[in-house]
Amino acid sequence: MSEQPAASAPAAVRPQVVAHRGASHAVAEHTLGAYLAAIDEGAEALECDVRLTADGHLVCVHDRTMRRVAGSPAAVSTMELAELADLDVASWKHPWADLDDEAPERVAEHGKVLTLRMLLETVADLDRRVEVAIETKHPTRYGGLVEKRLVELLRDFGWDRADSPARVMSFSYTALQRTQRLAPELRVVQLVDKAHHWPMLRRVVGRDWVVGPGIAELREHPGLRRHLRGREVHVWTVNTQADLRLCQEMGVRAVITDRPAYVRSLLDG
Template identity: 45%
Template sequence: MQPEHTLAAYTTAFDLGVDGIECDVRLTADHHLVCVHDRRADRTSNGKGVISTLELARLEELDWASWKKLDDGSASEQMDRDPDRGRILTLNRLLDSLTSQRQELLTLIETKHPTRYGGLVERQLVTALRAYGLTTGDLTQLPHVRVMSFSLLALVRMRGLAPQVPLVYLVEQSAPRLSWDGSLPVGVNIVGLDVKIVRRNPSIVKAHQRRGHEVYVWTVNQPEDVERCVELGVDVMISDRPRDVMAMLD
């Protein structure tokens, strides 16, 4: 397996024939959007510090791959063959790669909050998407973008900035029961459910679909969860193990 949120990871996913990809975005100190899950660089690089306090040039000096060994244990040899493997991935580089595929790949972009930059995250995201022609709805031979967040305020900002981009309201296991009856905030038509919610309360899937909402479930890695999602008619499964899930679905 490739290191998370690297171009190598997404290229591998493309080669597997996945229907879509997911990424998390954060702003650097000099306001570049980078694809990093964690608030800090410590876990997935050889550096330390909060992403939002580091400039892109500093983040590009770090190794974002050697922490993750390949299936054969050969992290360093792979780095020699592909130095790009350990380079931090900017959203623009990912969008370059996605648009070059000339496919309607579902592209889920999560804005991470809270952040010191507040609404600047969404403004920068819309600027980037607009540059690639991705703010006017789903088009042929282009990625089909969905913006996701646990922050309702972030989704409200996105709706104001790019009303044609579909939004996904992410819901954790500990979420208020308001969303359990199938209701969603105005302007949001997709719910992203923690797989733990679906395990405990599978009827929530139909509750949302009866209201015309799509249902995405994360993170679907276990075979029993894949089977459950298929039986329930979940619209999208988000997984860290695409090869295994696709094999089960064949």
């Protein structure tokens, strides 16, 4: 009897490449410059964190205070947009750039605090579809007002419906519940930073919710990988070939990375 050919392995899934805070490996995070670089590098989606200022504007900032990126100890929630606009949030990334004759010339507006509205306007003006993954940060003094303002802003763009290029992410289950009450058709992503949180979360998150675990938890906890089978999974922060391969083997639908050009090069050969 002749030997039968071995069954071929299933084709690896090609996940969406999501730029984590923009092309943040090379350019200061959450700046317009970082997002324009990510778009130029072919990112298929952009990830950002949002916080609410004292005068009610959503800005793209990760930390509670501006100490790390601008040297100011002030909390974002206590500052008005005009105060934030005076800060340089890019120089920390390349502090010696002014001494480098070959460094590209800085565009001042590309290194300022970015409003979410400006980011969405940038995306809306593109000639190709680029999605936006927006993480609301909690806890915050403004509580549910963050999600309320976010949905209002998305509604201004007509992006509060099922075909929206935007999705809302949070580690806070309550925040995502609020989002769904305000915009039932929007996709939401339940972020997971500890594998041992999932047994509790799996009892309450909707079957149509996306799950967003960190890559370290997937690497170190095979049980979590098994429990996520059959769900749509988006993973953060994927910066190496080995981690990307793990995500592909799992069938992960989106990888959030500081290095969108590098990850695209791995995926596209």
